Amino acid sequence: MTAIESLHTHTTLSDGKLTHRELFDLAESLGVSVLAFTDHDAVPSVATMTELEGLRGRDTKWIIGAELTCDLPRELAPATAGIHLIGLFLDPQNGALLEHCERAQASRITRMRKIVEGLQGLGFIITAEDCLAASGGESVGRPHIVEALKRRTENNAVMEKIRLEMRASGETDPAIKERYDNMMQKGERQYPYALFLSPEAFRSIYFEHDYMPDLDEAVDIIRGAGGVAVLAHYYTVRSKLPIETLEKLLTEKRLDGVEVVYGMREYGTDGEETIKKERATLRELSKKHGTFMAGGSDAHTREDLTFYVDNDWFSSETAGFTANILAHIKSNVHVQDANQLIRKFSSL
Numbered sequence: 001m002t003a004i005e006s007l008h009t010h011t012t013l014s015d016g017k018l019t020h021r022e023l024f025d026l027a028e029s030l031g032v033s034v035l036a037f038t039d040h041d042a043v044p045s046v047a048t049m050t051e052l053e054g055l056r057g058r059d060t061k062w063i064i065g066a067e068l069t070c071d072l073p074r075e076l077a078p079a080t081a082g083i084h085l086i087g088l089f090l091d092p093q094n095g096a097l098l099e100h101c102e103r104a105q106a107s108r109i110t111r112m113r114k115i116v117e118g119l120q121g122l123g124f125i126i127t128a129e130d131c132l133a134a135s136g137g138e139s140v141g142r143p144h145i146v147e148a149l150k151r152r153t154e155n156n157a158v159m160e161k162i163r164l165e166m167r168a169s170g171e172t173d174p175a176i177k178e179r180y181d182n183m184m185q186k187g188e189r190q191y192p193y194a195l196f197l198s199p200e201a202f203r204s205i206y207f208e209h210d211y212m213p214d215l216d217e218a219v220d221i222i223r224g225a226g227g228v229a230v231l232a233h234y235y236t237v238r239s240k241l242p243i244e245t246l247e248k249l250l251t252e253k254r255l256d257g258v259e260v261v262y263g264m265r266e267y268g269t270d271g272e273e274t275i276k277k278e279r280a281t282l283r284e285l286s287k288k289h290g291t292f293m294a295g296g297s298d299a300h301t302r303e304d305l306t307f308y309v310d311n312d313w314f315s316s317e318t319a320g321f322t323a324n325i326l327a328h329i330k331s332n333v334h335v336q337d338a339n340q341l342i343r344k345f346s347s348l
Contacts, residue, residue, distance in 0.1 A: 004309055005034040005318040006296035007063065008086055008232065008259065013048075014039035014067075015141035016300045020048050021055075026302055028060040030309040034322045036088055036296065038065040041104035042139055043092035063322070064090050066097070067232060069104060069209060070218035072240060073249060081240040082208055083215060084232040086259065086294065087222035089329060094225035100213065105139055107211040112140045115197070118205025122196060123158045124149060143300065146192045162195045166202040176202065178270070185269040216254060228256040228329060230294045235263050235271075235278060243281065250289040256328065258282050261295025261317050264308065292328045294321055 010016030011023050018026065020037055027035040037044065043066050044052065052062060065088045072081050090097060113128050120126065130148035131140055149155045170177030179202070183194035196203045213221065222229040234246070249255045260282045266275040286293050295318055297308035308315050 002312065002316040003033040003319045004031065004312065004315045005321050006032055006299065006305065006308065006315070007034065007036040007065070007088060007230075007294045007318070007321060008038050008067070008262075008296035009035060009299045009305070010039055010067075011037060012136065013037075013042045013044065014139045015135075015143040018302060020044060021051060023299075023305070024052075024055060024058075024060060024062060026305055028058060030306065032060055032305070032309065034061045034063065036063040036065045036086075038067045038086050038088075040067050040139060040141060041069055041101050041108070042066060043090060043097065043101060046093075049092060061322075063088055064092055065227070066090055066101070066222075068100065068218045068222065069212055071212040071214045073215040073245065073254070076240070076245065077214075079240060080208055080212075081237050082212065083237050083241065085215070085218050085222065085255075086230040086232050087225065087227040088230065088294070088325065090222065090225045090227040096221055097225040100218075100221050103211045104209065107209040108140045111207050111209055112145060114207040115142075115145060115205055118207075119145075119149070119196070122162065122203060122205065124155050125152045126155070142193070142197050145197065149192065159191060159195065162203055163191060166195060169202070182269055182271060186265060215249070219254060219256075223256075228292075228325065230257040230259055230292075231255055232259050233262040233298065234258065234282060235266070235275060238278070243285075247285055247289070250285055250291050255291065257292040257294050257325070258286055259295040260286065260293045261314070261321075262298065264297075264311060264314050267314070292321070292325050294325065 009023060011018055011020050065086060068085045068087060070083050070085055072079055112131050116126055116128050126148055131145050134147040135144035166180050170180045179194060183190050195201055196205050199206050219229040260279050263275045266272055297305050299305040
């Protein structure tokens, strides 16, 4: 079987459903060769790191990472966008990284409270306390808000009302119809995001974080923590980060790599051809500018990772990613004491 890697996953430390150990055990049972823990603006605690140390030598190898939320590069200001950068091979005790995570988590709670007010205005029954309960009280993301909504059956009728409004609006607005059809193709899991929980949603009550470093600042945080910075799932920001700007960032070495394996659930929808072409373009850019390629499942649940592995026509594209990244790290001037970091913060 072709080696499969997932250099983008989430645990209960942010908005995933499995602990680090549970996710590792699942990955090992599925034959995943390399697993990166990349929670949103969060890194494992000392206790979790101690547990992970006990997993060295197992068939599945692990990497410490994080998914940092940042703003557009400074030349695109004053426009804003929540860009996600994957940092890999991070020192989870780095002071600047920990300071960023603390500020980002506080910002997530502020954003959640604003979103809750917006949801209440749409007629949903939800409180900030509901969202904190769904998250466990620390890192609050949109999946936790969705979970809190679903815990009250009265909210189903409100969501259905908004869905029908979107369908009706699509009868006279082609752009809305396109978004509606895409939502329906992806299924109910996508409804909250397409209806109200994203910047482009039909009845958007979305708010950005009130704290976000710009892209270059976020890259500095990642590199300062011994890691490499990868642009995550480009399709989520393609409308605000033109491909020409992305190429400029790669040319100027302001990014170390780019995800080229992402967006699996776009396949089988009207967005399939766009994703195929986009991923091919990113591969070519990466080769052209000597940056590395990365990607993975973006798994939040047991079902996500299983679905990813089962669809090996997609996930097998990750074979060899980590070996190439390690070679990049060893020759990268931004990474201090690379070999020591590789030994200490991965089991490779």
